[in-house]
Amino acid sequence: MKSIITGGAGFIGSHLTEYLLGQGDEVVVLDDLSTGSLRNLASVSDNPRFRFVQGSILDRALVGQVVAGSDRVFHLAAAVGVKLIVEEPLTSLRTNIHGTENVLDAALAAGAILLLASTSEVYGKNTADSLDEEADRILGSALKSRWTYAGAKGIDEAFAHAYWTEYGLRVAIVRLFNTVGPRQTGRYGMVFPNLVGQAQRGEPLTVFGDGRQTRCFSYVGDIVPALVRLAETPAAYGRAVNMGGSQEISILGLAERVIDVLDSESSITLIPYDEAYAPGYEDMRRRVPNNGLARELVAFEPLTPLDEVIRNVAGAATPGGAGNEAMTLGGSSHDASGDALAFAGGAPRTDAR
Ligand SMILES: NC(=O)c1ccc[n+]([C@@H]2O[C@H](COP(=O)([O-])OP(=O)(O)OC[C@H]3O[C@@H](n4cnc5c(N)ncnc54)[C@H](O)[C@@H]3O)[C@@H](O)[C@H]2O)c1
Numbered sequence: 001m002k003s004i005i006t007g008g009a010g011f012i013g014s015h016l017t018e019y020l021l022g023q024g025d026e027v028v029v030l031d032d033l034s035t036g037s038l039r040n041l042a043s044v045s046d047n048p049r050f051r052f053v054q055g056s057i058l059d060r061a062l063v064g065q066v067v068a069g070s071d072r073v074f075h076l077a078a079a080v081g082v083k084l085i086v087e088e089p090l091t092s093l094r095t096n097i098h099g100t101e102n103v104l105d106a107a108l109a110a111g112a113i114l115l116l117a118s119t120s121e122v123y124g125k126n127t128a129d130s131l132d133e134e135a136d137r138i139l140g141s142a143l144k145s146r147w148t149y150a151g152a153k154g155i156d157e158a159f160a161h162a163y164w165t166e167y168g169l170r171v172a173i174v175r176l177f178n179t180v181g182p183r184q185t186g187r188y189g190m191v192f193p194n195l196v197g198q199a200q201r202g203e204p205l206t207v208f209g210d211g212r213q214t215r216c217f218s219y220v221g222d223i224v225p226a227l228v229r230l231a232e233t234p235a236a237y238g239r240a241v242n243m244g245g246s247q248e249i250s251i252l253g254l255a256e257r258v259i260d261v262l263d264s265e266s267s268i269t270l271i272p273y274d275e276a277y278a279p280g281y282e283d284m285r286r287r288v289p290n291n292g293l294a295r296e297l298v299a300f301e302p303l304t305p306l307d308e309v310i311r312n313v314a315g316a317a318t319p320g321g322a323g324n325e326a327m328t329l330g331g332s333s334h335d336a337s338g339d340a341l342a343f344a345g346g347a348p349r350t351d352a353r
Helices: 011-022 038-044 060-067 082-087 089-110 145-167 191-201 220-231 251-261 292-298 306-316
Strands: 002-006 026-031 050-054 072-075 113-119 171-176 205-208 214-216 240-243 248-250 268-271
Touching: 002 011, 002 060, 011 026, 011 038, 011 220, 026 060, 038 050, 060 089, 072 089, 072 220, 082 089, 082 145, 089 113, 089 145, 113 145, 113 220, 145 171, 171 220, 191 205, 191 251, 191 306, 205 251, 214 251, 220 240, 220 292, 240 292, 248 251, 251 268, 251 306
Parallel strands: 002 026, 002 072, 026 050, 072 113, 113 171, 171 240, 205 268
Antiparallel strands: 214 248
């Protein structure tokens, strides 16, 4: 089996690369290293079934060449994060829309199965108790760049669905909710690695707002095998499937848990939103997935306990606590890789308006 992973040098992509090589696949990673890093792929670089191609999904000819002859394409490459989208709106819109179209065309030409990574951000401000895949999208103005990522990912989903209905492309869409684990960078303000890093360094854990905003974190080790099963499930083609954690926790509660689990001396500091972000910035109060469809289709269960995730993230960090940040090179800025907007701790001010 030959699998292509776009964005394979990133956080989730590098775990997927390791997993597929472990399954005996031949794996080719296509990544421009904008937010990913070769360091994330250090454990597989000597594997004879692994190949890395540095390049962009915006390079249509290259995408066609890389994908030709493959069986499966896992499309994870994306411009992620509010700051990047605000600072380089055209680049990120093009990457997330035209880049995806290139990948769809290449998978179609190759007769390959495609797994498209989407996001819970597509639900926008919908704070329902349990968001199922049919839930409404509640987005702010299209002129506010805060919503550009959600808009582009929504277009990606619509493209994928149309390729399924009009061309019969076998494409499954996954909507990820706050996936966490080792190698997720804290550099741009993602809450989980930042809180863990602060606790390890004995610094105050910084929590934005009143800290009562909630999230459902899921562990990358639970997500990755389910992604592969989803790609192999014909009943998933043409559909979008949620995958997230089952335990809703406030960011303040997470900070307390991190201190407790890591036996840290750190305190917690609340930072008003207006100091953390540009005025008027909207953070989501909550986002809770209904994982029923993923459970039914691929027996997805987010089983790894939060305490274990905290220990794994801390364990992967380098001495001195730079850890997850130091593992990511490449540096173009983003402050919310993936399921944006659960920030804390050292996040750069974002001008999302
Ligand atoms: N981590 C999460 O919680 C989460 C949540 C929802 C959705 N997602 C989605 O999952 C995917 C992976 O996210 P991640 O958290 O691993 O982020 P990441 O930033 O670690 O990975 C993205 C990768 O894509 C690469 N990339 C960016 N632009 C590219 C281009 N033009 N050509 C080739 N490669 C390019 C980056 O270098 C990086 O390696 C993304 O599509 C993201 O939208 C992630």
